Amino acid sequence: MREGRLRRRRARGLYLSVLLKRQDPSTEITVYERNPEGSTYGWGVTYWRGLLDKLHAHDPESARAVEEHSVRWHDGVAHVRELTTRHHGDEGFGIGRHRLLRILTERARALGVRIEFAHEMEVGALPADADLVVAGDGLHSALRTDAADHFGTEVRAGRNHYTWLGTTKVFDAFHFAFVETEHGWVWCYAYGYGAEGSTCVVECAPETWSGLGLDRADEADGLALLEGLFADLLDGHRLIGRSATDGRPQWLTFRTLTNQRWYRDNVVLLGDAAHTTHYSIGAGTTLALEDAIALADALRAHPDLPGALAAYEQERKSALLPVQSAARYSAQWYENLPRYLALPPHRMFALLGQRHSPLLPHIPPQLYYGLDKAVGRLTALRRLKRWLGPKVARAAHTRAVAPR
Structure with a gap:
C-alpha cells in the first residue's frame, strides 16, 4: 500500500505515517512537504495532558521525546490594566514547533517513511499508484479546493484581527494581558514553549486595529507599538515577527472552516484541511493529531477503504461538535470583550474560564x-x-x- 499526502503544517501527516508504519511496517508511505526541511511558521504549540496520554498509548517512543522537550505550567495569569490575578488550573504543555516537527520527522524516518521536502504537489500530479492520498495541507488545501462542491466546504470569517508573534521572554504560566487604548482594547495570549522563548498571539477589534494604525504600519513599527503596549508583560523583552518573505500578511482574521464530507474516492482530509477551531481554545495541534490517530485506527479496523474513511469521518465529526461549539463561543467572548472588562480582574478571569458557555452572552x-x-x-x-x-x-x- 502506498500513500501520498499533501500538507502545509506537517505534524499531523508525519504522525499518521508513524502510526501506519507501526501498524504495518511493509506499508510504503511517502510524505510530500512543500517547505524545505527545518522551516515552519510559528514558535510554539500548546496541548494538555489528555493528548500526551494518547500519544503514549499509540507511540511511546515519540511521546517520550515530545514530553521530554516540553515545558509545563499549572497556572493562568490575567493582567487587566495595572491589576493582576493568578488562578491555579489543569496542567498545560508547550513545545517549540520546530522541535515537534524534528521529533516526528526523525521518528518517521527511523520507521522507513520516505519524506520529500520542498515538493509542491500539484492536484493533477498525484501518484497514480497510491491506494490512499491524505490531504493535510491546511486551510487553503489544494486538493479540497479542487473539489469544494463535493466536500461541502464552508468558511466563515471572524471579526477581530490577530497576529502570531514570538518573544524572548520565557513565561512560567499561561498569561492573558488586556490593555486599554484610546481606540479600544488590545490583548494577548502568551505561553512558553522552551528555554528560548514564548509565543504571543495579539488580538483586537477592527476599529482598534485601524485606530492604532496597525493596518498601515510596517512590521518593525507594528512590533514597536505592541512592545510599548505590553511593556509590563514583556519586562523589556522584544517581540519577534515572522519573516515577510512568505508574502503572507502580518495580521489575519480567523477563518472557521467546516466540511460536510471528509473524503472522496481515495482522498481524505486531515487537520486544518478538514476543520479549523479558533486559536483561543488552544486545540489546533491536539485535534490534528487526534485526526491522525482516528484515521490510523479506522484503517486498521476496516479491511475496505470506503468503510474505513466513512468510520473515520463519522467519529471525528462527532468528536468535534462540542469542540467547535466551545471555539465559537470563545471567539464571540473576545469579540464582546468590553462587556466583561468592567468586572474586577478575578471575576473577569472567572468568566474567561466560562467563555464556552452558551448562556453567558445572554x-x-x-x-x-x-x-x-x-x-x-x-x-x-x-x-x-x-x-x-x-x-x-x-x-x-x-x-x-x-x-x-
Whole structure:
C-alpha cells in the first residue's frame, strides 16, 4: 500500500505515517512537504495532558521525546490594566514547533517513511499508484479546493484581527494581558514553549486595529507599538515577527472552516484541511493529531477503504461538535470583550474560564458570576454529602447495633 499526502503544517501527516508504519511496517508511505526541511511558521504549540496520554498509548517512543522537550505550567495569569490575578488550573504543555516537527520527522524516518521536502504537489500530479492520498495541507488545501462542491466546504470569517508573534521572554504560566487604548482594547495570549522563548498571539477589534494604525504600519513599527503596549508583560523583552518573505500578511482574521464530507474516492482530509477551531481554545495541534490517530485506527479496523474513511469521518465529526461549539463561543467572548472588562480582574478571569458557555452572552456578567459561584458551592456541598453519606450511615448503624 502506498500513500501520498499533501500538507502545509506537517505534524499531523508525519504522525499518521508513524502510526501506519507501526501498524504495518511493509506499508510504503511517502510524505510530500512543500517547505524545505527545518522551516515552519510559528514558535510554539500548546496541548494538555489528555493528548500526551494518547500519544503514549499509540507511540511511546515519540511521546517520550515530545514530553521530554516540553515545558509545563499549572497556572493562568490575567493582567487587566495595572491589576493582576493568578488562578491555579489543569496542567498545560508547550513545545517549540520546530522541535515537534524534528521529533516526528526523525521518528518517521527511523520507521522507513520516505519524506520529500520542498515538493509542491500539484492536484493533477498525484501518484497514480497510491491506494490512499491524505490531504493535510491546511486551510487553503489544494486538493479540497479542487473539489469544494463535493466536500461541502464552508468558511466563515471572524471579526477581530490577530497576529502570531514570538518573544524572548520565557513565561512560567499561561498569561492573558488586556490593555486599554484610546481606540479600544488590545490583548494577548502568551505561553512558553522552551528555554528560548514564548509565543504571543495579539488580538483586537477592527476599529482598534485601524485606530492604532496597525493596518498601515510596517512590521518593525507594528512590533514597536505592541512592545510599548505590553511593556509590563514583556519586562523589556522584544517581540519577534515572522519573516515577510512568505508574502503572507502580518495580521489575519480567523477563518472557521467546516466540511460536510471528509473524503472522496481515495482522498481524505486531515487537520486544518478538514476543520479549523479558533486559536483561543488552544486545540489546533491536539485535534490534528487526534485526526491522525482516528484515521490510523479506522484503517486498521476496516479491511475496505470506503468503510474505513466513512468510520473515520463519522467519529471525528462527532468528536468535534462540542469542540467547535466551545471555539465559537470563545471567539464571540473576545469579540464582546468590553462587556466583561468592567468586572474586577478575578471575576473577569472567572468568566474567561466560562467563555464556552452558551448562556453567558445572554446573562449580565455580574449576575452570571454570582450564579456560577452559587452553583459551584451547591455542587461542592452535594459532593461532600455524597462522600459523607455512607460514612454517616455506617456510623448510625454501628451505634444502633452496638451492645449497651
